[in-house]
Amino acid sequence: MAEPHDAPRDLTRNQGLVLGTLNRSSAPLSAYDILDKLREEGLRAPLQVYRALDKLVERGLAHRLESLNAFVACADAHCHRKGLIAFAICERCGRVDEFADEVIEERLSGWAANTGFKTERTTMEIRGQCAECLKAAA
Ligand SMILES: [Zn+2]
Numbered sequence: 001m002a003e004p005h006d007a008p009r010d011l012t013r014n015q016g017l018v019l020g021t022l023n024r025s026s027a028p029l030s031a032y033d034i035l036d037k038l039r040e041e042g043l044r045a046p047l048q049v050y051r052a053l054d055k056l057v058e059r060g061l062a063h064r065l066e067s068l069n070a071f072v073a074c075a076d077a078h079c080h081r082k083g084l085i086a087f088a089i090c091e092r093c094g095r096v097d098e099f100a101d102e103v104i105e106e107r108l109s110g111w112a113a114n115t116g117f118k119t120e121r122t123t124m125e126i127r128g129q130c131a132e133c134l135k136a137a138a
């Protein structure tokens, strides 16, 4: 596993709290899950969480999983946040593994160049069962 990001020092208090919550979680969290966990820290409004998440995602410190409408902390300190980000999502235990793949990325940018498509971001979500769950089921 890659090294997680050190929390940058210029995060606001809310951003730091949200990132900490994501870092401690092994499964993706929705904005409401995060809000629930941070009520004791004084966060009350979903908007506070959404604002913090927006900034964290913008900086590549967290990613949004579109299909789950949930967020994970970036697992890779050298995340190519402009390039392809791929997630393998285990449907049994909810574990999410982030990875990058240069070959897929090259193919997609080749396709974009040929089609004249300007890519803003590419997120791949692979769903299935992780090796551990498969082992446990065997
Ligand atoms: Zn990442």
Ligand SMILES: [Zn+2]
Residues within 6 Å of the ligand: 090, 091, 092, 093, 094, 095, 129, 130, 131, 132, 133
């Ligand atoms: Zn699993």
